[in-house]
Amino acid sequence: TFMSEAVAGPRAWEASPSEHRKWVEVFKACDEDNKGYLSREDFKVAIVMLFGYKPCKIEADSVMSSVNPTTSGLSLTEFLNIIRKKKEAQLYRNEIRHIFTAFxxxxxxxxxxxxxxxxxxxxxxxxxxxxxxxxxxxxxxxxxxxxxxxxxxxxxxxxxxx
Known part of the structure; x- marks a missing residue:
């Protein structure tokens, strides 16, 4: 469709070093007992800290179901990947809003x-x-x-x- 050609989808986006550090700090702050991973509840707290909302059951289920079954939670690498994707989606939605407002x-x-x-x-x-x-x-x-x-x-x- 023409609309799909009008605006590129979410671009590969890299966090700035300071933003990346913030995400790592949030991971560490939410990793109770320094387990090396985030439990379901830890993940919810991290999302509140970074995005200002508590994830619904469906979002939490989706994230936790993608976790390696041999671990009990979300590793730092998995967490950073999820946060980067959420940030890209947020930026893309803001871009769409900006285009709509211009129209x-x-x-x-x-x-x-x-x-x-x-x-x-x-x-x-x-x-x-x-x-x-x-x-x-x-x-x-x-x-x-x-x-x-x-x-x-x-x-x-x-x-x-x-």
């Missing part, structure tokens, strides 16, 4: 076909109008003539999988 020049919280035409005329002036219309229709999930952030985010992410 939403009237601050309505939704995009109209006119918003799409204006944005595409600036970034791709030679793009045929029918293509812009097609992109708008593809993005307008419920065909109500308005593209919400949710529709926009879905189109950007869905396009990545194709």
């Amino acid at each position: 939403d020049v009237h601050y309505c919280g939704f995009l109209t076909l006119e918003d799409f035409k204006r944005a595409f005329s600036q970034v791709a002036p030679k793009l045929p109008e029918r293509t812009v219309l097609e992109v708008f229709r593809e993005t307008d999930q419920d065909s109500d003539g308005h593209v919400s952030f949710r529709d926009f985010e879905y189109a950007m992410k869905h396009g990545q999988a194709e």
